[in-house]
């Protein structure tokens with residue numbers, strides 16, 4: 001298939017195709033597991049009042065990409081709001097086959113994991129974290145990746161490291177391929193747009209700013225986060241902070 005064709009609706013590719021789901025192969029995990037030694041930090045529940053009262057009209061109308069941030073921290077309550085807005089789980093379906101979240105996803109497959117490069121969030125050690133949407137908590141994965149490394153991975157875009165926290169979304173394509181096989185990749189690309197749009201809107205509503213980052217070195221950023229580049233790899237990045 002030529003490179004652009006994956007963006008087309010190629011549902012004819014499923015004629016005669018047997019997905020792993022239709023073969024009865026067990027569904028993939030809705031969340032990447034953690035091992036028993038990982039420290040887990042509970043996030044504050046998202047309550048009304050965490051963010052100022054702003055109409056959806058105002059939020060949508062004032063959304064902008066923000067590339068300059070102050071040195072002010074993001075609070076844990078604000079981070080919790082951003083994580084819930086982008087990947088928060090509202091309902092687990094069946095035996096855990098799928099989840100309904102604050103963003104849509106083709107077939108409710110939700111193929112993303114959210115990693116955070118925390119520089120300046122109140123009550124959080126700087127470091128690398130992963131969001132655990134099932135329990136709305138954070139897994140602490142290790143010490144801070146030097147901001148210079150993420151800046152280099154983002155082709156020298158300094159604001160990608162000079163921010164309170166950088167969201168790095170990975171994809172586990174098999175979550176979608178398990179059902180949709182060869183037509184999964186258009187769906188995943190569209191899913192990623194929904195995800196980051198909610199981050200934009202959640203930031204705007206909270207008086208924060210972000211910018212979707214598609215220009216990064218795939219291998220460099222994958223290796224920073226120790227992804228194999230096949231079963232899991234980075235699809236989108238978004239630095240967050242208080243806009244200047």
Ligand SMILES: Cc1cc2nc3c(=O)[nH]c(=O)nc-3n(C[C@H](O)[C@H](O)[C@H](O)COP(=O)(O)O)c2cc1C
Nearest residue numbers: 063064065066067154157196211212213214215216
């Ligand atoms: C998929 C995608 C990738 C993007 N990648 C970058 C990027 O690497 N660097 C950057 O500065 N802005 C990036 N942007 C932000 C766009 O440049 C921005 O949306 C555009 O200039 C319009 O500005 P607005 O978002 O304020 O409306 C990206 C936006 C999208 C949707």
